[in-house]
Amino acid sequence: MLAMNILALDLGTSSVRGLVLDGAAKPLPQALARRKVAVAVDDDGAATIDAPAYLAALVECLDELSAAGRLDGIALVAASSQWHSVLPVDAAGAPLGPLVTWLDTRPAPLPGVDGPADADAFHQRTGAWWHRFYWSVKLPWLRAMSGSAPARFLGLPEFVLGELLGDAPMSVSQASGTGLLDIGALAWDGEACALAGVHPGELPALAPSDWQGRLRPEYAKRWPGLREAVWAPPTGDGAASNVGSGCEDPTRAAVTVGTSAAVRLVQAAPAGTPLPPLPHALWRYRVDHDRIVTGTAYSAGGNLYEWARRELRLPEGTALEEALAAVEPGQEVRVDPRLGGDRPPGLAPAGSGVLGGIGFATSAVDIFAGLMDGVCRMVARDLAAIESTVDSTVEVVLGGGAVAASPWWRRAFEMALAPRAVTHVTNPEVGATGAALVALHAFPQIVRMGEGGSSGSARSGGPQRLL
Incomplete structure (x- = not known):
């Protein structure tokens, strides 16, 4: 196995973490940085996050790992991120309000608006429903509530990685969590987008299967250990947890x-x-x-x-x-x-x-x-x-x-x-482990895993049969 490490980012709701894993996606000791995240909640059902503060917390995690020399030798960066979040931004990418998380129960269909023409066909195509949880309901509600005219809508990882990398299209994993993706065709669903009141230009571009990100020069200078690292498309946290659990x-x-x-x-x-x-x-x-x-x-x-x-x-x-x-x-x-x-x-x-x-x-x-x-x-x-x-x-x-x-x-x-x-x-880090394994699956040319790097051995504390 090549001597290389993987940086895994866990973009959660209650915390943001960065941890370093070896080439078999096994977490290394004392190579974890974590910052708590404040979720603003109220009696009306709001559950939002300050997106710039979230980005700052992630930067602090990377600064901590870099200062400790933990980013040396990183060849691949993977990310597990919460699904379903949405952030309205202006033409320059600046937030027009807080990030609305999956915990927020305020979104509701606008008065007089009907749902899909065929609810079952819509469910089969998108894997989702016309429901407050998804962008088909959230985006019209956001426009009506804010009174502003967002230029685009992003999820959490697109905002964060857009700052660090510049180019940050939405992975098909993250897109599927919006409820706007035709999950078979891997394209934005026309009816779902019409219900959401958006055209493709207001949504992130979809990352192709071979997309690779690179740090912006100013961040590569700040974290030299990541200068040559390839960034993989983010994986939804639920999917990453499955893979990390075997x-x-x-x-x-x-x-x-x-x-x-x-x-x-x-x-x-x-x-x-x-x-x-x-x-x-x-x-x-x-x-x-x-x-x-x-x-x-x-x-x-x-x-x-x-x-x-x-x-x-x-x-x-x-x-x-x-x-x-x-x-x-x-x-x-x-x-x-x-x-x-x-x-x-x-x-x-x-x-x-x-x-x-x-x-x-x-x-x-x-x-x-x-x-x-x-x-x-x-x-x-x-x-x-x-x-x-x-x-x-x-x-x-x-x-x-x-x-x-x-x-x-x-x-x-x-x-x-x-x-x-x-x-x-x-393994307490199944999400990060899973995101790393998904990234390795996408980029086998970066790391040729040896016999000891199979997915079964990559998980510290593997499955144990209950008695």
Whole structure:
């Protein structure tokens, strides 16, 4: 294997991180820089980020890594980025307001505006719905709310990389998260763009499969270790997490539980090939030009875990696990865990959670377990729908900080997903690892990975079968 390193950027909602990996996409020790991100929220459902402040935080991360000598020998830069964000900008690329994140629930169809002519055909083409989550609804709402006339609309990675690289087209992975992309043809969908009220010139150009970015001269001077590095198109964070978890084909689905939760399956689907029918309740996005990812996501995950533990005044860590040991998953407490409302296609608002089956003998630990088990049941239901797209039962890999922190929750998932084989990946950087592996897939000429650099060995803390 060639002696080279990879810089992976994780452009998240709550933090921005830069970390260095070796040529097999394995994180190197003490080569991580992280800055927290402030998300401005209010009672109206706003959830926005100051885009220039976000860029400044990323620059600080790269300054820190450079000062420590960690950027020396970087040949490839990969990025995992949040999906669905949108930023209105003027003709010079300057923001006309804050970045609207996927957490923002304010966007709504304008009065008198109808949706797609054929909702199912629209869903099959774009993998999305006419829903507040996507640009088809967000962009008209943004225009009406701001009262300005944006020249263009960008996602988070296009804004950030546009500053660092100059030329920063939108990857097909990021474009698929807008809900405006025909995911089979890999082109902007005419009907979706009409619903959004935009023409292609107001959207980022789409990056071809062989696109490579280079730092602007002023940044190459600032970070000399990145002077010769090739920058790969960014990967949507959900797709990157699947690849980083080892779920790169239709035999293994990833269940990731971080702040929120999701279940996803990757399949090969080169541009122009027929795509399998998409069940109504599932979305479908792009990993890259060669692969699609099908799945669903939930507003309840680690946020539900922390809320319930805090409000029920339960202990933390080992003490909580000891209390849960006496509770069998699948108990009598019945729960709808949608405290944060629905992700698309659902429209349930925040505050839709329900508890049932509670009596005087029900303890706080019983309620907590019921909430966690409710998430498991939702995942099991939707995994069955995902399996219908491949006509086979799949293995499941659990990942994410929330399930890593709770052996009981992992056991509850295993029981809910039975008889499927369930494993657990311990690598905390599956998103960054996955983005690096996607980049290596796109640019095999940059690094010829040796036998020790196969995707299975690249993940520190690989999947472990649960007992």
